[in-house]
Amino acid sequence: MSKDLPQPQQSEEVDLGQLFKLIGNAFSNLFRFIGSIFNKLFLAFVWLVFFVKKHAVKLAIAGVVGIVLGIVLEKTSEPVYKSSITVKQNYETGENLYNTISYYKDLIKQEDISTLKSVLGVKEEEAASILNFEIEPLISENEKLQEFDTYLKTLDTSLTKTVDYKTFLKNSKEHNHQYQQITIKAKERNNFKTVFRKIIASIDSNTYFKREQEKDLRELKEQASAISKALVKSDTLLAVYQKAIVKSAENNNDSQAQITIANKGNQSSTKEFELYNKDLELRQELVEIEREIANKEHIIEITSSKQDSGTIDDKKELFGNMISPKLYYAIILVGLTFITLLCLRIVNFLERYKDKI
CATH class of the missing domain: 1.10.287 (Helix Hairpins)
Incomplete structure (x- = not known):
């Protein structure tokens, strides 16, 4: 009976050895899988380089055509003029201000010139020339960090650990920032000062804000x-x-x-x-x-204005950046050419397997 006692120990050693072997194989397979991914990415990069090299002339021609197209459109298109002001909100007027701008934009979209003329207090031709209204907060990253720090100080200590900077930015509203920039774009170089004053007056005349102002x-x-x-x-x-x-x-x-x-x-x-x-x-x-x-003394006030009569706005927005029309159309045409050539290459590759289906 005593001779049978070591046998369970040998069985346990065998089981542990197999376990370590399985773990080793798992890690080996994992590293091989990761290595294969990097290998495929490298091969894809090399293929892409040779693909661009093969079609470099076509892509260059597309870029030149885009630049020429941008120059032509810049010379022949009707100019767009823009003017902007910066306003300071001394009360929580942001939501009301954004709704007002949205209302004006809807009137332009619906081509309701008579109503737009009435609410802005301008002539019909001036109202008809307006193309768009825009509004955005003026705040730097440092100011956002300061707001986040101020917000954390208002919370209980146990809650500060549950709120991070990204969550704070996600939940913050653009209209809550004190400084806002309002921009008007139009087909003609008009004096936009009257329009801006009308926007401010629509907020100043709000009954709720006037009552809050009186109490304060x-x-x-x-x-x-x-x-x-x-x-x-x-x-x-x-x-x-x-x-x-x-x-x-x-x-x-x-x-x-x-x-x-x-x-x-x-x-x-x-x-x-x-x-x-x-x-x-x-x-x-x-x-x-x-x-x-x-x-x-002021519910909302204008802190600065830029070009009351408007300046030519010939910039195009691409991926959040404002660039010249020449560069814009060059990038667009090069991108479209690249995508077209890539799609043709994929179709040719799939044609090889047509008979096997």
Whole structure:
């Protein structure tokens, strides 16, 4: 019976050996699979290089034709003029502003010139010349990071770990950003200042925002009034302390005029000094409130304008970048030529298997 005891141990060693062998084979197969993928990618790259080399002349001709086409269209097409303004939203007017621009765009799409003329307050020929309205936020990546940092500070500590930067950007709305750029494109060089003012006026006349503005201004002015009254009392009290100090100095009895309180680090300060610091704090707070009042005077305001009468817009958008028409059509024709040649090559390759089907 004792001779049979080692047998299970030998069986376990055999099983472990087979297990390690299976693991080794699995890794070998995995590495071979990854290697085959890289090999196929390399072969595809080499094939693509030779394919482009073979058809380089055709692609070059397509590029030249695209440049010539861009020049011709640039010379013969009707010019498009654009003008833009930057606005600052002092209230949460973004959604309303975007809806207004969307409404104008729908009127243009429907060719409802009479309604567009009426809402913009312009002549019919000026309304008919407008091709499009655009609006986009003006914000840099650094400002987005600052907004994200500010947003995290408003959350509970346990929630900050569940929110990342990409999720924040995905959930943020473009109309929530304070600065927005509004652009008008038209067929004629008109003065767009009237149109821009009409857009701003449509937001300023909103009943809800006007009511919010009135409440904010009333509250801020009450705060400013309270601080101003406190400053008057502070100045009066400060004058009393100064008179007391002068009087005590004349009597060589400074100890009776000063009220000393202990601070950390065995430092001390007089009541006069404390009152002076408090006075500075109140004045700084008053300046901030007055600045806020100045901001709240306008629901939305124009901070800058570019070319009220419009400048020629001859750029084309490709993959999010604005480029010249010559380069645009050159890239388009080269791309179409490449795709066509590639499709013909694939069809010829499939023709070889036609008889086998």
